[in-house]
Amino acid sequence: MASLWLNPIPFRALLIFSLLHLSCLFNNVAAKHGSSTHHHHHSRTSNRRLQQAFIALQAWKRVIFSDPRNSTSNWVGPDVCKYTGLYCTAALDDPKIRVVAGIDLNHADIAGFLPDELGLLTDLALIHLNSNRFCGIIPQTISNLSLLYELDLSNNRFVGPFPSAVLSLPKLTYLDLRYNEFEGPLPPQLFQKKLDAIFVNNNRFTNVIPAFLNGSTATVVVIANNNFGGCLPPSISNFAESLEELLLINTNLTGCLPPEIGYLYKLRVLDVSHNKIVGPIPYSLAGLAHLELLNIAHNMMSGLVPDGVCVLPSLSNFTFSYNFFCEEEGICMNLTSRGVAFDDRRNCLPEKPLQRSKEVCNPVLEHPVDCHEQRCAVGGGGGRFFGAAAPFGPAIVPAATPMFAPSIAPSST
Numbered sequence: 001m002a003s004l005w006l007n008p009i010p011f012r013a014l015l016i017f018s019l020l021h022l023s024c025l026f027n028n029v030a031a032k033h034g035s036s037t038h039h040h041h042h043s044r045t046s047n048r049r050l051q052q053a054f055i056a057l058q059a060w061k062r063v064i065f066s067d068p069r070n071s072t073s074n075w076v077g078p079d080v081c082k083y084t085g086l087y088c089t090a091a092l093d094d095p096k097i098r099v100v101a102g103i104d105l106n107h108a109d110i111a112g113f114l115p116d117e118l119g120l121l122t123d124l125a126l127i128h129l130n131s132n133r134f135c136g137i138i139p140q141t142i143s144n145l146s147l148l149y150e151l152d153l154s155n156n157r158f159v160g161p162f163p164s165a166v167l168s169l170p171k172l173t174y175l176d177l178r179y180n181e182f183e184g185p186l187p188p189q190l191f192q193k194k195l196d197a198i199f200v201n202n203n204r205f206t207n208v209i210p211a212f213l214n215g216s217t218a219t220v221v222v223i224a225n226n227n228f229g230g231c232l233p234p235s236i237s238n239f240a241e242s243l244e245e246l247l248l249i250n251t252n253l254t255g256c257l258p259p260e261i262g263y264l265y266k267l268r269v270l271d272v273s274h275n276k277i278v279g280p281i282p283y284s285l286a287g288l289a290h291l292e293l294l295n296i297a298h299n300m301m302s303g304l305v306p307d308g309v310c311v312l313p314s315l316s317n318f319t320f321s322y323n324f325f326c327e328e329e330g331i332c333m334n335l336t337s338r339g340v341a342f343d344d345r346r347n348c349l350p351e352k353p354l355q356r357s358k359e360v361c362n363p364v365l366e367h368p369v370d371c372h373e374q375r376c377a378v379g380g381g382g383g384r385f386f387g388a389a390a391p392f393g394p395a396i397v398p399a400a401t402p403m404f405a406p407s408i409a410p411s412s413t
């Protein structure tokens with residue numbers, strides 16, 4: 001039941017696995033490309049590509065300003081394959097020569113920049129830089145790394161707009177940008193890449209979620225703790241064939257939940273808590289046969305808690321506190337009898353303890369939200385609303401608090 005995001009161990013294991021099996025990965029790709037028949041007589045420790053790598057790594061070392069664990073202190077001399085954090089293996093197109101295929105400096109606490117010369121490391125399949133103090137922007141030249149498969153830049157101090165250069169990387173499968181200071185909108189192309197996981201939480205991304213979420217293959221999408229605003233577009237249904245975990249916590253989402261969420265038939269975790277979502281729980285959620293965790297707490301939702309959701313066969317935790325629900329249907333009244341963990345506090349449920357007062361409930365319940373009027377726009381490049389604004393202000397949602405400590409950022413070693 002563990003969410004990949006809340007408990008990033010499965011993802012971490014995957015990263016370690018692929019590092020250990022880098023040469024397998026490499027050889028697989030090589031097989032697809034067909035190996036070169038040329039025979040080069042390069043020495044083991046020096047060939048043109050390792051020389052290029054040497055230039056790149058020396059340039060990088062010059063813009064490292066703090067390295068408290070001395071991770072790069074042996075980055076001297078031409079034998080780059082001996083440098084800490086570097087992994088060499090046979091080149092894809094020429095098994096006779098060695099090339100730099102991976103960099104793993106996770107948890108090195110290094111402060112510095114990424115230099116443009118990074119683009120010379122064209123044989124890289126993996127870059128793992130999580131939990132350092134790298135800052136500045138991601139150089140455009142990263143688009144030169146046409147074999148790059150995993151890019152983990154999480155828990156650093158990168159800034160600037162979404163690094164669009166990564167969108168041109170044809171092999172990229174794992175992209176982890178969480179816990180940085182990227183800002184501005186997410187490009188719609190991010191959701192069209194063949195990525196397995198999209199982690200962009202805990203940045204400063206703003207703007208609406210792209211209205212066209214088509215072509216995605218991601219099983220996990222974590223956008224939490226950014227400031228989007230706008231609504232969840234109906235095109236979320238385009239994730240149906242892959243999406244298992246959708247976390248949109250504290251992203252300043254407004255509007256109603258689109259009924260199209262019900263098409264995400266593989267969904268196991270849905271967490272849209274700490275937003276400004278209004279309106280009812282869509283009945284279509286009753287179609288989510290694999291749903292284990294549903295968290296809609298701390299929104300402004302109202303109406304009925306539908307039996308169809310409460311009877312979902314896999315449901316083990318249903319958290320809907322801090323909303324304005326005023327009625328529970330069927331088994332929803334006694335989730336304990338189903339063994340489902342729940343939190344129904346601070347709603348307007350007449351029969352239940354720890355509810356909001358009539359004074360707070362009545363003004364809201366007198367103005368039911370019409371979700372047809374609040375449909376999320378599908379034109380104009382973003383999830384904005386047609387129709388009226390929510391009838392009450394954002395004061396109910398507390399100011400963004402750091403709900404999750406950076407320690408949950410992934411750690412690959």
Ligand SMILES: *[C@@H]1O[C@H](CO)[C@@H](O)[C@H](O)[C@H]1NC(C)=O
Nearest residue numbers: 067068069070071072073074
């Ligand atoms: C790193 O190197 C410096 C200078 O050689 C030394 O004083 C320091 O103790 C080293 N730090 C670690 C963590 O090894």
Ligand SMILES: *[C@@H]1O[C@H](CO)[C@@H](O)[C@H](O)[C@H]1NC(C)=O
Nearest residue numbers: 116117118119120122141144
């Ligand atoms: C891109 O890689 C090629 C080698 O494959 C190299 O010659 C070129 O300088 C690199 N470009 C950049 C911008 O680093």
Ligand SMILES: *[C@@H]1O[C@H](CO)[C@@H](O)[C@H](O)[C@H]1NC(C)=O
Nearest residue numbers: 188192193212213214215216
């Ligand atoms: C996604 O939708 C946009 C806009 O409708 C379209 O231009 C693009 O070709 C679509 N991409 C895929 C992969 O379906």
Ligand SMILES: *[C@@H]1O[C@H](CO)[C@@H](O)[C@H](O)[C@H]1NC(C)=O
Nearest residue numbers: 227228229230252253254394
């Ligand atoms: C939330 O998004 C709305 C746009 O929907 C924006 O006007 C508002 O400033 C955002 N709230 C915060 C706290 O930034």
Ligand SMILES: *[C@@H]1O[C@H](CO)[C@@H](O)[C@H](O)[C@H]1NC(C)=O
Nearest residue numbers: 271293295317318319341342
């Ligand atoms: C249920 O989920 C909520 C929100 O994700 C969490 O805070 C709570 O601890 C969970 N309860 C149980 C019993 O797992």
Ligand SMILES: *[C@@H]1O[C@H](CO)[C@@H](O)[C@H](O)[C@H]1NC(C)=O
Nearest residue numbers: 333334335336337338339351
């Ligand atoms: C909920 O159901 C259990 C048995 O399934 C029962 O013992 C309990 O009294 C019920 N609680 C309420 C509040 O009806």
